[in-house]
Amino acid sequence: MADCAVCPKPVSDNGYICHQCTAALANTLTELARVAEELAVTVARQDRITRPTISRPTAPAGPAPTEAPRPAGPACANGWCDHPTCRTIRAYWVRRPGVNLVARRPGPESALSPKALPVNLDAAAVRDATATTLHFWADLIVEHCGPVPAPPPRLVGPACPYGWCEHSTCHTVRTQPVDDPLAVVAKFVAAHLGWLRTHPQAPTAWADLGRCHDRATRAVDRPADQWYAGRCWEPLPGGTECQVDLYASPDQDTIRCPGCRATHRVADRRTWLLEKAREYQAPAADVARLVSAYATVISSDFHGMLRNWIKRRLIWPRGNDWSGRPLYRIGDVLDRIEQAATRRRAAGSAVA
Numbered sequence: 604m605a606d607c608a609v610c611p612k613p614v615s616d617n618g619y620i621c622h623q624c625t626a627a628l629a630n631t632l633t634e635l636a637r638v639a640e641e642l643a644v645t646v647a648r649q650d651r652i653t654r655p656t657i658s659r660p661t662a663p664a665g666p667a668p669t670e671a672p673r674p675a676g677p678a679c680a681n682g683w684c685d686h687p688t689c690r691t692i693r694a695y696w697v698r699r700p701g702v703n704l705v706a707r708r709p710g711p712e713s714a715l716s717p718k719a720l721p722v723n724l725d726a727a728a729v730r731d732a733t734a735t736t737l738h739f740w741a742d743l744i745v746e747h748c749g750p751v752p753a754p755p756p757r758l759v760g761p762a763c764p765y766g767w768c769e770h771s772t773c774h775t776v777r778t779q780p781v782d783d784p785l786a787v788v789a790k791f792v793a794a795h796l797g798w799l800r801t802h803p804q805a806p807t808a809w810a811d812l813g814r815c816h817d818r819a820t821r822a823v824d825r826p827a828d829q830w831y832a833g834r835c836w837e838p839l840p841g842g843t844e845c846q847v848d849l850y851a852s853p854d855q856d857t858i859r860c861p862g863c864r865a866t867h868r869v870a871d872r873r874t875w876l877l878e879k880a881r882e883y884q885a886p887a888a889d890v891a892r893l894v895s896a897y898a899t900v901i902s903s904d905f906h907g908m909l910r911n912w913i914k915r916r917l918i919w920p921r922g923n924d925w926s927g928r929p930l931y932r933i934g935d936v937l938d939r940i941e942q943a944a945t946r947r948r949a950a951g952s953a954v955a
Contacts, residue, residue, distance in 0.1 A: 608806035620800040620809060628809055632793035635816045639733070639785035641823040645726040648719070650823070729822040730785070733815045737788045740808050744795045747802075830896050832858055832872045833879075837865040873897050881934030884921050887913060890931050898937060912939060 607621040762773040835845035847862035920929035
C-alpha cells in the first residue's frame with residue numbers, strides 16, 4: 604500500500620492520489636471555473652477594484668526654472684565648421700516670447716498625457732498560462748478516455764418583447780448562462796479526476812492545476828492593504844546604507860527589512876515620515892489620503908473635515924499645480940489636527 608503523492612495518507616487502490624485529495628482538487632477546479640469568468644473581466648479592465656495607493660506629494664512650490672541665455676552672434680558661413688558656438692547657434696530653437704516650455708505640462712485630457720492600455724497584460728499572461736495547462740491535461744484525458752461529450756444544444760431565438768410572459772422558452776433564452784471556455788475545460792477536468800488519479804503523471808497534474816488556481820485567484824482578487832514606510836536606511840558594512848523600500852500592513856507593529864533583516868517600529872516610521880512630509884504641498888484629496896493613512900485623525904470622515912476647514916478658511920492654499928488645482932501644505936493640516944485634539948482633551952478634562 605503506497606502513500607498519497609500529495610499527503611502522507613495511504614492509498615488503498617492502484618491510484619497515486621488519495622480520494623480526499625481528489626475531492627479537494629475537484630472543489631478547487633470548480634472554484635477555478637468561477638474565477639475564469641472573472642479573469643476575462645480583469646483582462647478587459649472592466650473590474651471595479653479600488654487599490655489603496657497614496658500619490659506622492661508634489662515638491663514645494665518655488666520660482667519657475669530659468670532658461671539658459673540664448674547664444675548671440677553670427678555663425679560661420681560654411682556649414683561644415685567644428686566650432687561649438689556655431690553648432691549651438693544653428694541648433695538653438697527660436698521660441699515665442701513669454702512661453703516657458705520647461706514649465707508646461709500636458710493636461711489629463713491632452714493626447715500627450717500617458718494613457719493606460721485597454722487590456723491588462725499581466726492578467727492576460729495569467730489567463731494564457733491557465734488555458735495552456737488546462738488544455739494539456741484535458742487533451743491527455745481525451746486521448747485515453749474518449750472525446751468530450753458535446754454540450755446540450757443552446758436554445759436560440761428571439762424572446763417575447765414583454766418581460767412578464769410565462770413562456771418557458773422565453774425564460775430559458777433570457778436566463779441560460781454563457782459559460783467561459785476556460786470554465787468548460789476546468790469542469791471537464793474536474794469530472795475526470797477519478798481516472799487522472801490513476802495516471803503516472805497524477806502528482807504533476809495535481810501540482811499544475813493547483814498553481815493555476817492560485818495564480819488566477821491572485822490576478823482577480825484585491826491586493827492586501829499596505830502603506831509605504833520609507834526606505835530602511837540601516838547602516839551596512841562598508842559605510843553604506845540599506846536602500847530597500849519597506850511596506851507594512853495596517854495591523855503591524857514592527858517591520859522587518861527583507862534586505863538586511865533589520866527591525867523597525869511602525870510608530871517611529873509613521874512619525875518620521877510625517878515630519879519629512881510637513882513641507883510638501885499636494886491637492887486636498889491627496890492630503891486627506893496621506894494624513895488618514897499615516898496620522899491619527901480625530902474623525903472617521905477626515906475628507907469631510909478637511910473640506911470644512913478649507914471652506915472656513917482655517918487652512919489656505921500655498922500655491923497651484925500645473926492644472927490650476929490649489930495645493931495645501933501637509934504641515935498646516937497636521938498642526939490643525941493637533942490643535943483640534945488639544946481642544947478636545949481640554950474640554951474632556953473640564954467636564955471631568
